[in-house]
Amino acid sequence: MAPRTRVEGRLSTWDDARGFGFISRAxxxxxxxxxxxxxxxxxxxxxxxxLTFxxxxxxxxxxRAAFVHFAGGPRPLAAHHGVAEHTGPRERLRLGIDFAGVMAILTVVAFVVLVFVVSVVFGLPPWVPSLYLAASAGCFIIYAVDKASAVRxxxxxxxxxxILLGLxxxxxxxVIAQQLFRHKTRKASFRTMFWVSVVINVVVFAILTASPLSHLLST
Incomplete structure (x- = not known):
C-alpha cells in the first residue's frame, strides 16, 4: 500500500474543553x-x-485529519508531580490521582449509602431507588454515546x-461515566450547571424523605 500524502496546515480554531477544532490548509x-x-x-x-497530517x-x-504531528517536531508532555497525561489512538487519558474525580465518585458512594439508610429507617418505596438506578443507567449509556460521537x-x-437527565x-x-470516559470533566460552565443540578436533586430527595412531605413518595 502506497504511503498517504501528508498535508500541511495550521490550527485555526480549537476547543480545548471538548478536544476538537479545525485546521486551515493552503x-x-x-x-x-x-x-x-x-x-x-x-x-x-x-x-x-x-501541523502536518x-x-x-x-x-x-x-x-478529518488523522496521524497529526506538530510541524516543528515532537512536543513531549512533561510529567508534573507524578501525574502524566497521554493521548492514545482513541482518546486522551489522564493517569495519576485526580482529586476532583475522586471526590465526585465519593459523592456517588455517599448518596448510595444515604438512599440505603433512608430505605431502612424511613421505609423508602422501592420505586425511588429503582428510578435512580434506571435513570443512572440511561445517563451512563448516553454519555458513552456522546463521547463516541465526539471522537468521531x-x-x-x-x-x-x-443536565436535565442528571437532574x-x-x-x-x-458522574461514573464522566470519570470513566473522561467526558465533560473540563468545561467549567457545564461542570457548574451539572453540580448545581445534583445539589437540587439531593435537596429535593432529602425534603421528600425526611420531612412531613415524605408521604408524597408513597402515594
Missing amino acids: SGRDIFVHISAFPAEEQRPAIGDA VVEPTPDGRS GRWRVRESTL VGGWPGA
Whole structure:
C-alpha cells in the first residue's frame, strides 16, 4: 500500500474543553481534527500551531485529519508531580490521582449509602431507588454515546439534555461515566450547571424523605 500524502496546515480554531477544532490548509476547506488524532505523550495543541497530517474519510462521507504531528517536531508532555497525561489512538487519558474525580465518585458512594439508610429507617418505596438506578443507567449509556460521537466528529447530545437527565435522578450514572470516559470533566460552565443540578436533586430527595412531605413518595 502506497504511503498517504501528508498535508500541511495550521490550527485555526480549537476547543480545548471538548478536544476538537479545525485546521486551515493552503488549498481546500478547513478540516476537522480531534484530540485523539495527535500522538501519545505530547502536549495539547493550541490555535496557531503548524501541523502536518493525513486526510481520511469519516463514515458519513466527510473528511478529518488523522496521524497529526506538530510541524516543528515532537512536543513531549512533561510529567508534573507524578501525574502524566497521554493521548492514545482513541482518546486522551489522564493517569495519576485526580482529586476532583475522586471526590465526585465519593459523592456517588455517599448518596448510595444515604438512599440505603433512608430505605431502612424511613421505609423508602422501592420505586425511588429503582428510578435512580434506571435513570443512572440511561445517563451512563448516553454519555458513552456522546463521547463516541465526539471522537468521531458526529452529532452530539445537547448539554442541556445531559443536565436535565442528571437532574431527574441520573446524576450518579453521569458522574461514573464522566470519570470513566473522561467526558465533560473540563468545561467549567457545564461542570457548574451539572453540580448545581445534583445539589437540587439531593435537596429535593432529602425534603421528600425526611420531612412531613415524605408521604408524597408513597402515594
